[in-house]
Amino acid sequence: MKTVTSEEMNQQFSYAEQVKHLACAGGKTPKALVITYGCQQNENDSERIRGMLAQMGYDFTEEKEEADLILYNTCAVREGAEQRVLGNVGALVHEKRRRPNLLIGICGCMMQQEHMAKTIKQKYRHVSFVFGTHTLHKFPQILWRALSEEQTVISVEQSDGVICEEVPVRREEGPKAWVSIMYGCNNFCTYCIVPYVRGRERSRQPEKVLVEIRELVKTGVTEITLLGQNVNAYGKDLPEDIDFADLLYQINQIEGLKRIRFMTSHPKDMSQKLIDTMAVCDKVMPQLHLPFQAGSDRILEKMNRRYTQEQYLDLVRRVREKMPDIALTTDIIVGFPNETKEDFEETIKVLKAVRFDSVFSFIYSKRQGTPAAVMEDAISDSEKHENFDRLLEVQNQISREINDACFGKTFELLVEGESKTDENMLTGRTPGGKIVNFPKEEGIKTGDYVNVTVTKTNTWSLLGEICRD
Ligand code: 5AD
Ligand code: SF4
Secondary structure (H helix, E strand, C coil): CEECCHHHHHHHHHHHHHHHHHHCHHHCCCEEEEEECCCHHHHHHHHHHHHHHHHCCCEECCCHHHCCEEEEEECCCCHHHHHHHHHHHHHCHHHHHHCCCCEEEEEEHHHHCHHHHHHHHHHCCCCCEEECHHHHHHHHHHHHHHHHCCCCEEECCCCCCEECCCCCCCCCCCCEEEEECEECCCCCCCCCCHHHHHCCCEECCHHHHHHHHHHHHHCCCCEEEEECCCHHHCCCCCCCCCCHHHHHHHHHCCCCCCEEEEECCCHHHCCHHHHHHHHHCCCECCEEECCCECCCHHHHHHCCCCCCHHHHHHHHHHHHHHCCCCEEEEEEEECCCCCCHHHHHHHHHHHHHHCCCEEEEEECCCCCCCHHHHCCCCCCHHHHHHHHHHHHHHHHHHHHHHHHCCCCCEEEEEEEEECCCCCCEEEEECCCCCEEEEECCCCCCCCCEEEEEEEEECCCCEEEEECCC
């Protein structure tokens, strides 16, 4: 696996200096707005983009009108997100006309697709620069070129991906942080664009991960979420004999760290060793995101998921055997090519058998270049939507019942801040990851751990009061 060398990074640091010189001319502090679509990996990439921007003298804003640089970090998993980006970028043409010095950039998974980079170059001439996922660490050089050249700068390299440890990260302050432990995916599920835009699986060295977490703990972070498209494949590509369970075990020893979460797990790679390790590591939270995608074995095979419904249900049984209170969440795709009513009923069967705490469901979206994109599909859109609505209905009922069962129970919450909907309330998460809102109280602040008793339940959230016992 190609690791970006210190030499290459030093080159980027000197570009960063030059950008600073250009962008901060006359003592001005330029402002940047970074807009992120998609998954937590993308959020984590945006934290690095902000880290590089800060290094280049930029400050940050949430207002487009105030920004000297607007950068979209995009997602390619479904068409809807792509359309939204194109719409938003298209709408910026007026702002660019009003302020010709405004820099507009697009990066991330959507740009790693050749046809998309081409579309931008041809049809969105007001865009100043475009880069894919594999050239993230070259952002200073790309920005320097965008500031010094007239035409659109395009930096989209086709490769298996790199690992770069030296990019500065700028995180939001708070008690929680995301830590990427691996990048890319080797699974090639037939509907999914990720392996094409994020490259092959590559794991960070365990020492780098441990050092990063220890540093975070020093700054007050007590909860981390380990990220990877398939964390269960961690270590397979490393020379040392280490797997994800070993890494979890080591992270669990870090003093001062209180909570560990991780995502995403592929059912085919979830070992009994990992289940046993989760069960004995006190800091690993009782929460597991385990996408099953479809209930029908016929569809699972066409998706190239490499497990059957029976194997999935058996895995869930083994997880619950060791961790009876674990909160389970999943991803489901409705309307994969030629998914019939009978196939779909198998998905409902799994929903009812497992009773997930919550479900992320998506209508299948055709992705150019994936095997499923050329599969025959005789199912109408209206049938897919009908199935989708039915899935929501079944799951809402289950989520509601699971939340109702929390009534009167007391949970330890990590306080995350003020509630988004009520300034008199604070919000926090239970060990299982459920959101609980509770009234503000003197002396309780973000980052604290408090015990809260649930006094009211909703389908999506819980209300509680501080427990004094
Ligand atoms: N269409 C719809 N949903 C998709 N996902 C991945 N690819 C597609 C697609 N082409 C979903 C899967 C995955 C989640 C992150 O996105 O459920 O687990
Ligand atoms: Fe996509 Fe499958 Fe890889 Fe997940 S495991 S990122 S769904 S190819």
